[in-house]
Amino acid sequence: xxxxxxxxxxxxxxxxxxxxxxxxxxxxxxxxxxxxxxxxxxxxxxxxxxxxxxxxxxxxxxxxxxxxxxxxxxxxxxxxxxxxxxxxxxxxxxxxxxxxxxxxxxxxxxxxxxxxxxxxxxxxxxxxxxxxxxxxxxxxxxxxxxxxxxxxxxxxxxxxxxxxxxxxxxxxxxxxxxxxxxxxxxxxxxxxxxxxxxxxxxxxxxxxxxxxxxxxxxxxxxxxxxxxxxxxxxxxxxxxxxxxxxxxxxxxxxxxxxxxxxxxxxxxxxxxxxxxxxxxxxxxxxxxxxxxxxxxxxxxxxxxxxxx
Amino acid sequence: xxxxxxxxxxxxxxxxxxxxxxxxxxxxxxxxxxxxxxxxxxxxxxxxxxxxxxxxxxxxxxxxxxxxxxxxxxxxxxxxxxxxxxxxxxxxxxxxxxxxxxxxxxxxxxxxxxxxxxxxxxxxxxxxxxxxxxxxxxxxxxxxxxxxxxxxxxxxxxxxxxxxxxxxxxxxxxxxxxxxxxxxxxxxxxxxxxxxxxxxxxxxxxxxxxxxxxxxxxxxxxxxxxxxxxxxxxxxxxxxxxxxxxxxxxxxxxxxxxxxxxxxxxxxxxxxxxxxxxxxxxxx
Numbered sequence: 001x002x003x004x005x006x007x008x009x010x011x012x013x014x015x016x017x018x019x020x021x022x023x024x025x026x027x028x029x030x031x032x033x034x035x036x037x038x039x040x041x042x043x044x045x046x047x048x049x050x051x052x053x054x055x056x057x058x059x060x061x062x063x064x065x066x067x068x069x070x071x072x073x074x075x076x077x078x079x080x081x082x083x084x085x086x087x088x089x090x091x092x093x094x095x096x097x098x099x100x101x102x103x104x105x106x107x108x109x110x111x112x113x114x115x116x117x118x119x120x121x122x123x124x125x126x127x128x129x130x131x132x133x134x135x136x137x138x139x140x141x142x143x144x145x146x147x148x149x150x151x152x153x154x155x156x157x158x159x160x161x162x163x164x165x166x167x168x169x170x171x172x173x174x175x176x177x178x179x180x181x182x183x184x185x186x187x188x189x190x191x192x193x194x195x196x197x198x199x200x201x202x203x204x205x206x207x208x209x210x211x212x213x214x215x216x217x218x219x220x221x222x223x224x225x226x227x228x229x230x231x232x233x234x235x236x237x238x239x240x241x242x243x244x245x246x247x248x249x250x251x252x253x254x255x256x257x258x259x260x261x262x263x264x265x266x267x268x269x270x271x272x273x274x275x276x277x278x279x280x281x282x283x284x285x286x287x288x289x290x291x292x293x294x295x296x297x298x299x300x301x302x303x304x305x306x307x308x
Numbered sequence: 309x310x311x312x313x314x315x316x317x318x319x320x321x322x323x324x325x326x327x328x329x330x331x332x333x334x335x336x337x338x339x340x341x342x343x344x345x346x347x348x349x350x351x352x353x354x355x356x357x358x359x360x361x362x363x364x365x366x367x368x369x370x371x372x373x374x375x376x377x378x379x380x381x382x383x384x385x386x387x388x389x390x391x392x393x394x395x396x397x398x399x400x401x402x403x404x405x406x407x408x409x410x411x412x413x414x415x416x417x418x419x420x421x422x423x424x425x426x427x428x429x430x431x432x433x434x435x436x437x438x439x440x441x442x443x444x445x446x447x448x449x450x451x452x453x454x455x456x457x458x459x460x461x462x463x464x465x466x467x468x469x470x471x472x473x474x475x476x477x478x479x480x481x482x483x484x485x486x487x488x489x490x491x492x493x494x495x496x497x498x499x500x501x502x503x504x505x506x507x508x509x510x511x512x513x514x515x516x517x518x519x520x521x522x523x524x525x526x527x528x529x530x531x532x533x534x535x536x537x538x539x540x541x542x543x544x545x546x547x548x549x550x551x552x553x554x555x556x557x558x559x560x561x562x563x564x565x566x567x568x569x570x571x572x573x574x575x576x577x578x579x580x581x582x583x584x585x586x587x588x589x590x591x592x
Contacts, residue, residue, distance in 0.1 A: 050429055072431035076323050080429035086422035090340055102332040103430045105323035114319050121316060147426065152319035180316045 004029050004155060004187045005049070007067070010058035012044055019044040021211045022058070027189075031181040033198035033219075034191040035298060036208035042191045043083065045208065046157050049189075050080055063154060076105055079153035081144045083160040083191075085137070093119055093128045093135075093143055097150050104151035111150065118146040122176060137164040141173065149180070156180065156188045162197055170197070177201045199294045207301050214305035222297040229296050230262045230270065231255070233286035234277065244276040251303050261290065263300050329432050333440025338447060341410045350409050351452075354402040358456035361393050362463055369467040386464075386473070387553040390481050393460060394453060394488065395549040400542055403449055403492055404517045411445035411496035412513060413506040415581075420504035424588050434585050438497070438578070445493040453485035480552040487552075488545055491570035495541075498577030501584045517541050534560040544569050 005027040012020040020041045036042045047053045049062055051071035060067040065074040088096055094115050101111030119128045122142040127135070132143060141164065148156060161177065162170040178201055181188055192198055198205060199219060207215040215222060234241060235258070242252050250273075251263035264270065270289075277284050290296075341347065367373045368380045393399070418424060427437055461481060465471055499512050524540035527533070537543030537559040544566045550556065551563030 052425075052428060072325075072329075072433065075429060076325075076431045078429065080425065082422075082425040082429070084422045084425065086424075086426055088423045088426060089417060089421050099332060099336055100426060100430065103329065103427065103432055105325065105329075105431060106319075106321065107324065108332075110319075110321050114321075117317070148429075149316075151323060151430075176316075183316055183318065185318070186316075 002029055003027065003061075005060070005062050007060035008058055010048065010055045010060055010067070012048060012053055012055050014044075019211055020048065020055070023211065023213055025206065025213055025216065027187075027206070029184075029187050030204060031177075031188040031202050032190070033202035033205040034189055034208065035193070035195065035198060035205055036214075037302060038193070039210075040208040041211040042208055043159060044211075046080075046159055046189070046191060049157065050075065050078060076151070077154040079148035079151065079156045081148040081156070081158045081161055083163060085140060085164075087132045087135075087140065087143070089131075089133045091132060092130055093124055093132055093146070096132055096143070097147050100147045101150040106151055114150055114152075115146075118149045119143075121149070122146045123172060138166060138169040141165055141169070145173070145176065154185065154187060156186060158188065158190045158192075160192055160194075161190060162192070162194060174200050195294045195298060205294075207298060207305075209302050209305045212305070215301040219294055219297070222301070223292040223294065226266045227292075227296075227300050228264045228266065228270065229290040229292050230264060230273065231259060231286065231288045231290045232262055232273070232284055233259050234282050235285055236282035237280060238282065240280040241276060241282040244280055245273070248272055248276070251299060253299070259286070261296075263296055263303075325431075329436040330440035330443065333437065334443040334447070337410075337414065337441065337444030341444065341448060344409070347409075350402075350405060354399075354406055354452040355456065357393065357396060357399045357402070358452075358460065361389070361456075361460055365389075365460065365464050366467055386477055387480070387555055389464075390457065390460070390477070390484075391549045391553040391555055394457065394484055395546045397542070399453070400545055401517075403452065403488075404514065404541075406448055406452060407445060407492050407496040408510045408513050410448040411441075411493065412500055412509040414441045414444060415497065415500040416502075416504055416506045416509050419501070419588065420506075424585070434582055437585065438581050441500075442493055442497055445496055446489055449489035449492055450485060453489060454482070457481050457485055476554065480554070484549060484552045487548065487567075487570065491544075491574060494570075494574035494577040498573070498580050501581055537561070538565060538569055 003026050005025060007023055007025045010020055010023045011018070023041075023045070034042050034045070044053065048055055048067065051067075051074060055067065062074055063077050088099070091099065094112070097115035097119060098108070098111040101114055102108055106114065116128065119125060122145050124139060124142050124146065127139065132140070135143060141161065145158070145161065148158070158177065162173050165173060174197060177188065177190065180186055181201065190198060190201060202219065204218050205215070205222065206213060245252055245262065248268055249265050250268075253261040253263075255261050262273065264273065273287075274284065364380050418427070458481070461473065461478075465473070495516065496513055499516070500509050502512065503509055521540045521542045524536045524543050527536035537547065538561070543559060546558040547561070547563055547566035548570070550558050551566060557563045
């Protein structure tokens with residue numbers, strides 16, 4: 001499989017803050033979710049890929065172009081949907097999309113024709129002649145997707161694509177991404193903190209934590225076998241019980257009053273939970289194995305990369 | 309079947325590689341300025357000087373007409389005529405208004421609406437972006453200086469029936485408005501990037517024009533030294549005009565020195581613009 005992104009020991013600092021540290025990443029063609037807690041370095045990584053930032057160390061290639069070189073050629077093949085609420089005021093959506101298409105190198109008439117097409121595709125056909133300043137948040141998100149698609153890029157970088165959208169809009173946006181991803185010639189990287197969005201659109205994820213890659217695998221593998229999830233309800237002295245669970249490298253999340261979600265490492269038997277309860281004088285009143293979600297897997301990866 | 313029903317469709321065309329990536333910004337800027345409210349009023353006012361000088365050139369060929377006497381006397385010297393046309397207070401004032409009108413919001417609006425990621429995610433360098441924006445202001449400034457200057461020369465030839473023009477004068481007619489407009493456009497663009505608030509930028513440009521001139525006059529009156537006109541926008545334009553048209557300097561200091569402030573300000577503007585855009589690009 002051909003690699004679209006190859007990064008080796010990339011670092012980037014904002015002054016004294018290490019935003020990206022010795023990051024090595026190889027992504028083949030396809031659709032990838034980029035996950036990570038706030039400040040993990042996701043947006044910095046996207047900016048490095050776009051050439052907005054120059055790495056302080058390391059080297060890499062994107063679509064065959066060396067990182068931090070030949071930005072113009074590289075950006076011709078990239079479509080970027082920024083997270084921030086950005087627009088160029090005083091223009092209607094068609095003019096804006098066509099204008100940005102032209103800036104990407106499309107001939108003027110072709111850009112105008114294509115602008116109509118992509119605006120129709122993202123669901124802005126009715127309001128394409130409206131001034132973009134008057135657009136709602138959801139419409140602006142669609143417009144940002146349209147401008148990223150107008151020049152038909154090989155690599156699409158989507159930064160929080162459903163941010164600020166209502167449930168219906170969010171569903172439609174995810175459907176659009178899903179549809180675009182079906183075209184095998186388009187590679188997509190979606191950066192989002194909304195795990196269900198990633199789960200519904202991607203099969204592969206890259207999880208970042210503290211400027212490093214914490215995991216890079218398929219969602220299925222991530223959720224498989226390396227830990228079990230149980231829901232338990234306990235009565236008694238919980239503090240000692242949980243202390244014992246932490247010693248077993250379990251992760252404990254409180255779901256509701258006295259109901260807890262326990263992430264148990266795969267190599268430890270569930271019987272260890274009962275032993276711990278017995279030894280600390282706690283009664284387990286409810287015990288159920290739960291379906292492993294991407295959120296559970298994500299929490300587990302972050303915990304492990306934090307060294308807990 | 310529409311595109312949504314059939315799913316995402318690829319574009320079959322080929323992206324162009326061009327050295328003129330800034331051209332779409334230029335054309336879009338021209339269109340945007342032209343569509344603004346009061347555009348026609350400002351353009352008409354900016355063109356008024358040309359009409360007055362055109363009438364004066366015509367009257368000078370008809371001794372029986374006794375209007376615009378003062379101005380007509382100037383026409384005896386071509387250099388004086390064109391220097392006065394380019395550097396007269398009203399035209400300079402209108403050029404400042406035109407700079408505010410066409411350029412104050414060019415970058416400040418992009419800053420306010422966080423448009424940089426939309427521009428720079430494309431094959432566009434910082435210099436392409438700046439050149440595109442710069443060319444918009446330059447276009448409108450030259451439209452009311454260089455273009456009427458050339459037209460005035462042509463009409464003068466037609467009215468007098470003589471094609472004789474000295475090469476130095478022709479050079480001055482072409483070079484002076486270029487220098488003046490590059491200076492004003494750089495200053496406008498440099499101020500435009502200082503804030504996301506367009507009103508603030510408009511006031512700042514106007515204050516630079518008013519304040520620099522008044523301050524120079526005040527300092528000259530106190531210290532009896534003409535060198536203070538080096539800080540005046542109007543003073544420098546007048547002195548530069550005298551220098552290029554080979555006339556007696558308006559102020560008592562070497563005329564070539566008048567080239568320095570515009571050049572220094574223009575270079576400073578380019579540096580400031582590049583630095584600010586780089587910062588905004590990284591933070592976008």
